[in-house]
Amino acid sequence: MNPKIIIVGGGLAGLAAALKAAEQGAQVELFSLVPVKRSHSVCAQGGINAAKNLKGEGDSAWKHFDDTIYGGDFLANQGLVKRMCEAAPAIIDLLDRMGVQFNRTPEGLLDFRRFGGTLYHRTAFAGATTGQQLLYALDEQVRRLEAEGKIRKFEHWEFLSAVLDEQGRCHGICAQDLHGMQVRTFPADAVIIATGGVGAIFGKSTNSIVCTGSAQSALYQQGAWYANGEFIQVHPTAIPGEDKLRLMSESARGEGGRVWVYKDGKPWYFLEEWYPKYGNLVPRDVATRAIHKVVFELGLGIDGQPAVFLDVTHLDPHVLDAKLGGILEIYEKFVGDDPHKVPMKVFPGMHYTMGGLWVDNERQMTNLPGLFAAGECEYQYHGANRLGANSLVSCIFGGFLAGPAALEYARNNRTDAGSHIFDQELRRQQAINDRLYAAAGEENPFTIWRELGRLMTEHCTVVRHNDKLRLADRQIEDLLGRYQRIRLSDTTRWTNQTFFFTRQLYNMLQLARVMVQGALARDESRGAHYKPEFPERNDERWLKTTLAQWDEAAAAPRLSYQDVDTSQIPLRARKY
Amino acid sequence: MAEGKIVRLRIKRQSGPQAAPQWEDFNVAYRPGMNVIVALMDIAAQPRNAEGQPTTSVSYEANCLEEVCGACAMVINGRPRQACSALIDRLEQPITIEPLSRFPVVRDLVVNRQRLFNDLKRVKAWIPIDGSYDLGPGPRESAADQETAYPLSRCISCGNCLEVCPQYNDKTGFVGAAVLSQVRLFNLHPTGKLHAGERLDALSGPGGHQECGFAQNCVNICPKDIPLTDSISAVGRQLIVHAVRQALGS
Numbered sequence: 111m112n113p114k115i116i117i118v119g120g121g122l123a124g125l126a127a128a129l130k131a132a133e134q135g136a137q138v139e140l141f142s143l144v145p146v147k148r149s150h151s152v153c154a155q156g157g158i159n160a161a162k163n164l165k166g167e168g169d170s171a172w173k174h175f176d177d178t179i180y181g182g183d184f185l186a187n188q189g190l191v192k193r194m195c196e197a198a199p200a201i202i203d204l205l206d207r208m209g210v211q212f213n214r215t216p217e218g219l220l221d222f223r224r225f226g227g228t229l230y231h232r233t234a235f236a237g238a239t240t241g242q243q244l245l246y247a248l249d250e251q252v253r254r255l256e257a258e259g260k261i262r263k264f265e266h267w268e269f270l271s272a273v274l275d276e277q278g279r280c281h282g283i284c285a286q287d288l289h290g291m292q293v294r295t296f297p298a299d300a301v302i303i304a305t306g307g308v309g310a311i312f313g314k315s316t317n318s319i320v321c322t323g324s325a326q327s328a329l330y331q332q333g334a335w336y337a338n339g340e341f342i343q344v345h346p347t348a349i350p351g352e353d354k355l356r357l358m359s360e361s362a363r364g365e366g367g368r369v370w371v372y373k374d375g376k377p378w379y380f381l382e383e384w385y386p387k388y389g390n391l392v393p394r395d396v397a398t399r400a401i402h403k404v405v406f407e408l409g410l411g412i413d414g415q416p417a418v419f420l421d422v423t424h425l426d427p428h429v430l431d432a433k434l435g436g437i438l439e440i441y442e443k444f445v446g447d448d449p450h451k452v453p454m455k456v457f458p459g460m461h462y463t464m465g466g467l468w469v470d471n472e473r474q475m476t477n478l479p480g481l482f483a484a485g486e487c488e489y490q491y492h493g494a495n496r497l498g499a500n501s502l503v504s505c506i507f508g509g510f511l512a513g514p515a516a517l518e519y520a521r522n523n524r525t526d527a528g529s530h531i532f533d534q535e536l537r538r539q540q541a542i543n544d545r546l547y548a549a550a551g552e553e554n555p556f557t558i559w560r561e562l563g564r565l566m567t568e569h570c571t572v573v574r575h576n577d578k579l580r581l582a583d584r585q586i587e588d589l590l591g592r593y594q595r596i597r598l599s600d601t602t603r604w605t606n607q608t609f610f611f612t613r614q615l616y617n618m619l620q621l622a623r624v625m626v627q628g629a630l631a632r633d634e635s636r637g638a639h640y641k642p643e644f645p646e647r648n649d650e651r652w653l654k655t656t657l658a659q660w661d662e663a664a665a666a667p668r669l670s671y672q673d674v675d676t677s678q679i680p681l682r683a684r685k686y
Numbered sequence: 687m688a689e690g691k692i693v694r695l696r697i698k699r700q701s702g703p704q705a706a707p708q709w710e711d712f713n714v715a716y717r718p719g720m721n722v723i724v725a726l727m728d729i730a731a732q733p734r735n736a737e738g739q740p741t742t743s744v745s746y747e748a749n750c751l752e753e754v755c756g757a758c759a760m761v762i763n764g765r766p767r768q769a770c771s772a773l774i775d776r777l778e779q780p781i782t783i784e785p786l787s788r789f790p791v792v793r794d795l796v797v798n799r800q801r802l803f804n805d806l807k808r809v810k811a812w813i814p815i816d817g818s819y820d821l822g823p824g825p826r827e828s829a830a831d832q833e834t835a836y837p838l839s840r841c842i843s844c845g846n847c848l849e850v851c852p853q854y855n856d857k858t859g860f861v862g863a864a865v866l867s868q869v870r871l872f873n874l875h876p877t878g879k880l881h882a883g884e885r886l887d888a889l890s891g892p893g894g895h896q897e898c899g900f901a902q903n904c905v906n907i908c909p910k911d912i913p914l915t916d917s918i919s920a921v922g923r924q925l926i927v928h929a930v931r932q933a934l935g936s
Binding site: 129130133144145147148149150152153200203204206207208209211212213214215216217218219220236237239242243246247250251253254256257289318319320351352353354356357432436440443444446510554556557599600602604605606607608611 | 701702717719720721723724727730731732733740742743745746747748749750751752753754755756757770771773792793794796799803806807810811812813814815817818820821822823824826827828829832833835836839840842843872875877878
């Protein structure tokens with residue numbers, strides 16, 4: 111029998127890991143909340159970075175590496191980032207071979223555009239639906255391997271927990287069928303977590319509904335370390351909505367879009383004025399803070415509302431359709447205005463977590479042996495701020511690393527766990543479910559969730575104050591208390607979405623505390639983490655990875671710190 | 687804000703695959719810019735029907751909420767579409783919501799669309815690469831070819847085109863427009879072309895291209911404006927050439 115690898119999550123990272131592991135001889139079982147083709151990676155719009163240097167600009171993997179480290183304010187460990195940037199051009203080639211419909215130059219080569227935080231045309235793109243196109247390419251390859259019997263999918267399954275032995279080694283997972291609702295354990299020689307982002311913790315975000323961080327939180331509560339949780343990216347340009355914040359890609363600015371507000375009756379291009387070198391393409395944390403300042407400090411939001419203009423009306427309509435069609439269509443469908451003709455109204459929205467499950471600097475393994483992680487759910491690659499179009503490449507690179515690494519681990523460490531640890535975990539999870547069904551309190555899980563989202567958005571996004579973070583943490587503790595008095599409006603045992611949401615909510619609350627406490631402790635400003643009380647980066651004290659460990663007795667995070675690998679690019683001040 | 691304005695919904699509910707469907711009415715508070723998903727989220731938060739009786743929340747599939755994941759297809763005021771882009775302001779009330787009818791109902795608005803993914807497997811809707819190791823760049827492609835292929839590659843597998851297809855049912859086993867269009871996409875690609883015959887073989891028997899009655903409903907309903915009828919015609923022409931070649935033994 112070939113080693114068995116379980117992969118949880120079917121976005122780019124999970125599919126990339128599945129592809130490599132299956133190709134190299136693993137028997138793969140792929141778990142996903144949704145049919146993998148519907149994973150959140152489809153929402154990525156603007157493109158994928160790789161220093162192919164096809165524009166005669168002298169771009170190189172080293173420059174990509176330097177931009178990424180500098181953009182991340184030196185908090186990323188440099189080893190894996192360098193390897194990612196070196197691997198990126200071949201990843202683009204592979205995606206091209208898989209049939210991704212990248213935009214082309216007149217010569218038939220891949221076209222590249224500019225993105226934030228770089229002066230080079232380094233971003234390959236397929237219209238403005240690059241994530242969708244990349245996900246589909248990997249989905250198709252995984253379907254091919256599924257047809258060959260090398261991958262088995264479990265779609266519409268919820269990950270509940272890892273099955274661990276007494277030493278904390280991972281031997282499989284416990285999961286629940288979203289339709290039939292049976293809870294089962296699945297043994298594996300190694301497990302890869304690729305469960306994406308945490309947007310739902312902030313109520314409304316640019317993320318998809320499934321991005322709750324529930325799996326990461328469950329693992330953290332089982333002893334996996336969670337790193338740099340306080341580093342949350344707020345994207346400068348999103349369309350506010352009742353149900354979510356819809357992303358308006360950085361590529362709009364990469365193609366020449368301009369951000370402005372009225373000042374003294376005239377358009378004021380504040381990013382271009384404040385940042386003449388990078389203009390509208392400063393990194394996201396910088397652009398987001400600038401918009402906040404313009405709206406909240408200078409009071410110049412459009413019609414007094416929290417909104418600024420993102421303007422592409424001056425650009426050639428054919429270029430807009432060929433290169434940005436996907437996002438302009440979203441704006442038109444959901445807002446009703448045609449962005450070819452009128453400037454779009456946008457505002458920053460929670461978008462991405464730089465932090466995530468801690469993984470080692472070599473092979474994407476967490477501190478729990480046999481448990482790996484890849485993609486947005488882990489913390490490597492982006493430091494204190496992610497550059498646009500680096501997420502797709504980090505997801506695929508991380509997955510490509512994790513798949514073979516998990517297989518190698520599995521070959522050397524075949525699981526020999528007795529059935530008792532599976533029985534034990536199954537009983538533990540069923541007990542949680544039984545308590546939830548029996549809960550007869552008065553609290554509504556959706557009300558608690560909305561309050562959590564409001565707290566996190568107000569206190570743990572763009573601007574952070576210690577007194578407010580302290581208050582937010584206490585209020586989340588209160589919400590956890592109210593959670594104990596919850597009542598489900600639906601207690602049926604078939605496709606009960608209220609049940610699953612409420613289960614995830616507990617994990618969201620616990621992970622929120624990791625973010626808030628991490629932010630509270632870090633008395634400096636670095637990348638996306640900005641505290642007016644401590645406006646400077648403090649390398650002496652805070653050039654550290656935050657590690658949150660679950661303290662079972664206190665039922666709370668315990669923070670410790672780890673050195674950052676800065677061995678290749680020396681520290682320098684970050685000034686755009 | 688319009689104080690006290692109400693949105694009225696009639697939802698076709700079904701507690702399980704074998705249960706009989708039933709209509710239930712709901713009222714939710716109106717807010718500007720809301721879509722059908724917001725209304726369903728409101729119902730989930732406070733599941734009471736229009737009579738004020740407590741009920742269960744309505745099960746539905748949704749994920750990205752920006753019409754790119756394909757999850758939230760349902761029949762709204764008689765028309766299959768994505769619920770996220772169905773804005774309340776543009777819908778006549780009461781808004782009727784039903785599950786897609788061509789797929790088995792799991793619960794309420796959740797249906798099982800596995801058949802669609804199985805059919806993608808059946809027609810080998812992929813580029814058969816040698817392996818994921820580094821073999822250098824892919825084939826060159828003209829910008830014009832990219833502009834033909836890219837719209838086809840935006841199919842979100844929602845199933846709306848199948849809902850309106852008179853031929854998509856268990857009897858014919860027809861793969862439907864979405865899958866035929868994927869065959870066209872992969873047969874256009876320089877590498878995919880090398881294996882066009884295999885995909886065409888898969889479409890030659892029952893359930894293949896011949897089942898299409900050319901009602902043309904698919905192209906009118908597609909939320910991504912994919913030229914589905916062009917795809918069906920293109921694949922039809924390829925099948926004829928393929929059949930002639932096979933008859934000639936080449």
